[in-house]
Amino acid sequence: MTKDVIALTRRMPDPATVLTGLLAGGPDTLAGFAGEGAVVQLCDELGRPLVSVEAPLLVQVEGEAERLLGATPPPVPFWWTEARATTGVPDAERLAGAFAARLVALAGGSAWPPEAARSLGVVRTDGVSVAPDPAAAAPAVDVLTDKVAVVIQDRPVVAMTAWLADAFRAAAEAGLGLQIVSPPGAALTPAVRDTLGGWPSRWVVRDKRDGYYDGRTGAVLRWQDGMFAPVGPGAATPTADAPGVPGAPGAPGAPGAPVAAAFQEVAATGGRQLTLTYRAVHPADERLVLGGGLEAVWRELTGEPPAGWGTAEPANLPWSPRRLTDVAYERAPGSTWFVVVGSPDRPGSATVRVRRTEAGVEEEVTLAFGYGADEEPPVDAVPRAAEVLATRHRLQSMLVQIRRARRDLAVPPCFEGPGAPLAFVLGAEEVRAMPGDRARRTPLSQAPVELGPKTRAALYYPLPGDPSDLSAWKDFELLVRHLKGA
Known part of the structure; x- marks a missing residue:
């Protein structure tokens, strides 16, 4: 399921346009601020964020939307506005889509992914539950433990966005690793690969056959002791899915360090x-x-x-x-x-x-x-x-x-x-x-x-x-x- 929705608009979303988008949650949904005012959040009645909206960014460089999203944007310059829904809350994802759809309707342009921004209607959020603090306190972080911060990125290319850069900084300041979870077929930009560093930070790829594996080394992973770690000797079989990660199966322990089959399936490009x-x-x-x-x-x-x-x-x-x-x-x-x-x-x-x-x-x-x-x-x-x-x-x-x-x-x-x-x-x-x-x-x-x-x-x-x-x-x-x- 989509977690991020991006509006690519011809005109800058002015305050009235942004307000109209924020009202996609109805008049009872509250607005809060984070990131020194650079992030607007739609919150529930307890003040916990449902959707976090980054300040619009004016893009004046050809090819960036195609490179990072595979999307066709308006001609440059255009405005890039990101909305990130709180993980695991279906109404929050629909709310992010309605927000983007309203911005596109008023400022012109398109949204990514297109299917996420089809409705302009109000999304009722009464009675939903959201990620608890402190995970919700950082818009880009989906799961937070005493070892790592986990970020789920359902994008074709995981880029060093302002969201992700903030997550890297916050994790480093807290002495934590950062683990990025992506769907099969996704790729990283070189900027993200070079920033991931060493253990316990890693790129976690969802896989139908092996559950999860490290996208850089191929090691089969599972959720254990508060982070994704390689399957190895003496590892106990987990009894529950990875918290906060939809559909996270527990991979049984196995001797050695097995390499995922998907990692070994290399198609030569000649590049x-x-x-x-x-x-x-x-x-x-x-x-x-x-x-x-x-x-x-x-x-x-x-x-x-x-x-x-x-x-x-x-x-x-x-x-x-x-x-x-x-x-x-x-x-x-x-x-x-x-x-x-x-x-x-x-x-x-x-x-x-x-x-x-x-x-x-x-x-x-x-x-x-x-x-x-x-x-x-x-x-x-x-x-x-x-x-x-x-x-x-x-x-x-x-x-x-x-x-x-x-x-x-x-x-x-x-x-x-x-x-x-x-x-x-x-x-x-x-x-x-x-x-x-x-x-x-x-x-x-x-x-x-x-x-x-x-x-x-x-x-x-x-x-x-x-x-x-x-x-x-x-x-x-x-x-x-x-x-x-x-």
Whole structure:
């Protein structure tokens, strides 16, 4: 059943339009506020939320609704308004649909999913029960235990929405893991995959054959001791469904760590991804403009700049290093996280984390581009991109990989092989800091390539970069150990 309903409207939902939508619950349904006023909640008579509505977001980037929802939105710019129903309350889901339907009727546009927003009528909610506090206190969290916060996402692509970003922050501050439950066939964006981190956070996929499994490792899971955990030796068979998760069967304990059959059913697409992970350190100067290195790499590899950026998905703002810098400056000395996307015809996605440290202002960037079976990744352009970063944008280090994976960059709940290292790059300052000729004389068969002026050169270490031959990781490990003096 749908938990989220999204209105994609041509015009901004003004206060009168939002009020009309809120009255979908009838005059007896109360309104409350959360998130410093950014979230409006329809509540029952006890003040517990039935539906939480995020403030409308102006999307000015082509392709985001198609990428994240598979929906056709109005022409950009359009307004994206999310309503999230409290899990397990059918009337709440109908209420979210009626809210979205009213917004679309008054502001034009469409709703996702279409079947959830067909009725404009009042949804009577007398006598319903809702999620108890504290789970209801956080609109994105469906189940809360002393170990994890569980978020149920019935979307084709689980994205780093403002809801989910808030759930990640709240869980981290409380010392909890975050577990995302999705239906079979759903995918993650790279931003969500890279943020999930380690145990006990995980991606939980519902499955008819095995109950639940981890979408990144394939391990069969079950609900035990207040969280989803792998089936293993000595695990007791649960006696009840996972609380708050509709239709959660208990998977019996089994020796070993079985892998779900669905995870092993891999359909080759012929697609490949080129991934760059790098760090740059800039002096803390008021004239500093962030994002310049990312734009330079994007242009070298695609011939165009990024299309848009934001502090959550969808990326709603046209690409602007100056505006990105302003947001990071306003949030300093705290860190800032951004997502950056490319145009629909050239899939590209990046995450950027900006931190203020003793060394200066650090940019940590993970960037990926997708290519189809009939497209060749521009590996010949990688050294040029590395040189631009090293000579103009204070590159510290960079790892480049190539892997067999989907062109659209979405992360499926099945096995994807690891990438193979294509190159490693060491910035000029790091080269100069190494004793003697250590950086230039390595145990690799191929000598490094100098980037930039000889008096201040960075070094580019070529590696095989063949996804079918993972032995290149041994060369990479050997190189790193040598550079560290191990």
